Amino acid sequence: xxxxxxxxxxxxxxxxxxxxxxxxxxxxxxxxxxxxxxxxxxxxxxxxxxxxxxxxxxxxxxxxxxxxxxxxxxxxxxxxxxxxxxxxxxxxxxxxxxxxxxxxxxxxxxxxxxxxxxxxxxx
Amino acid sequence: xxxxxxxxxxxxxxxxxxxxxxxxxxxxxxxxxxxxxxxxxxxxxxxxxxxxxxxxxxxxxxxxxxxxxxxxxxxxxxxxxxxxxxxxxxxxxxxxxxxxxxxxxxxxxxxxxxxxxxxxxxx
DNA sequence: CTTTTCAATTTACGCGCGTAATCTCCATAT
DNA sequence: ATATGGAGATTACGCGCGTAAATTGAAAAG
Numbered sequence: 576x577x578x579x580x581x582x583x584x585x586x587x588x589x590x591x592x593x594x595x596x597x598x599x600x601x602x603x604x605x606x607x608x609x610x611x612x613x614x615x616x617x618x619x620x621x622x623x624x625x626x627x628x629x630x631x632x633x634x635x636x637x638x639x640x641x642x643x644x645x646x647x648x649x650x651x652x653x654x655x656x657x658x659x660x661x662x663x664x665x666x667x668x669x670x671x672x673x674x675x676x677x678x679x680x681x682x683x684x685x686x687x688x689x690x691x692x693x694x695x696x697x698x
Numbered sequence: 699x700x701x702x703x704x705x706x707x708x709x710x711x712x713x714x715x716x717x718x719x720x721x722x723x724x725x726x727x728x729x730x731x732x733x734x735x736x737x738x739x740x741x742x743x744x745x746x747x748x749x750x751x752x753x754x755x756x757x758x759x760x761x762x763x764x765x766x767x768x769x770x771x772x773x774x775x776x777x778x779x780x781x782x783x784x785x786x787x788x789x790x791x792x793x794x795x796x797x798x799x800x801x802x803x804x805x806x807x808x809x810x811x812x813x814x815x816x817x818x819x820x821x
Numbered sequence: 822c823t824t825t826t827c828a829a830t831t832t833a834c835g836c837g838c839g840t841a842a843t844c845t846c847c848a849t850a851t
Numbered sequence: 852a853t854a855t856g857g858a859g860a861t862t863a864c865g866c867g868c869g870t871a872a873a874t875t876g877a878a879a880a881g
Contacts, residue, residue: 579868583783598828614871617829622868636878637828650784651799654792657780660706661773666796667809669777673789674813676774686790688814690797694807702838721858737841740859745838759848759858 576626578649584609585619589629590646595639699749701772707732708742712752713769718762 578586588604589596596604598620602613620640623629631638655664662668670687673679679687701709711727712719719727721743725736743763746752754761778787785791793810796802802810 581869611869612871614873615869618869618871621830647795647799650795651801653780653784654795655801657776661776665806665809666793666802667806667813670789670793670810671813672770672773672777674817676770678774678778679789679817683788683790684814684817686788687793687810688818690790690794691807691811691814694797694802695811704839734839735841737843738839741839741841744860761859 576628578623578626578628578644582619582623582626582628583649585616585623586628586642586644586646586649589640589642592641595632595634595641597634597637597639599637601640699751701746701749701751701767705742705746705749705751706772708739708746709751709765709767709769709772712763712765715764718755718757718764720757720760720762722760724763 584605585601588601592600592604598613598617601620602616605611605616620629620631624631624640628642628644629640630643631640633639658664658666658669662672670679673683707728708724711724715723715727721736721740724743725739728734728739743752743754747754747763751765751767752763753766754763756762781787781789781792785795793802796806
């Protein structure tokens with residue numbers, strides 16, 4: 576079962592949080608970034624529950640929600656499916672594409688260089 | 699207007715083709731890879747037309763379809779939106795993520811190294 | 822005990838997508 | 852001229868998603 580775009584925005588709140596959050600806290604956290612009404616966010620929390628991407632523990636009359644799906648897992652499956660679909664499953668062609676498009680900044684380049692060197696040292 | 703998953707499969711056929719293809723040829727090309735019935739593919743072609751992602755030119759009683767949206771553009775917008783959403787808009791963190799996940803093969807590593815060196819030379 | 826309050830759950834609704842059947846129209850054969 | 856066949860166009864339909872209102876249910880207040 577896959578996480579939709581709107582659902583992933585809610586996940587982001589939970590991922591950034593230190594601990595479990597009440598629905599009210601999630602709503603508060605999203606007030607800055609979105610125009611979603613409270614019922615909308617409740618719906619998204621429930622859909623995420625049904626997908627087992629989050630868990631809820633009772634806290635008096637409320638529930639506290641926390642992410643069960645780890646952000647790294649989510650990021651990986653999203654990235655992998657794109658790379659599989661568009662770049663034959665390998666990372667280098669993606670980098671090559673951005674390079675050819677002139678979309679690799681100095682910062683990116685420096686960081687990539689560092690990364691590669693580091694990996695080379697390990698090998 | 700964005701291209702859906704199923705639509706992108708049709709686009710792939712047109713991108714790989716040397717020239718414009720008839721609907722029949724598209725259907726034939728997809729017979730190996732998908733179980734889609736002919737009307738399904740016609741629907742997808744029509745939706746792509748409506749989105750101006752492809753163009754049709756009359757050829758006697760048929761139409762010949764060809765991609766108007768370039769593959770590079772598509773690949774770029776898909777990749778960019780993922781990188782924006784998940785990696786702060788920069789390529790290096792994506793590579794770092796795959797590296798940390800142990801998902802950079804020898805081949806990837808070698809190719810990345812070559813790429814980086816090449817770019818360094820240009821600079 | 823009844824009323825109010827408030828969180829969670831249920832229901833709603835339009836839209837695009839995946840999938841496809843049906844309809845329409847024109848050309849060709851009889 | 853009419854029937855047939857094949858290509859494109861129209862219509863269909865269930866599903867998840869984005870968005871949210873209405874309902875339920877239980878706790879707190881009076």
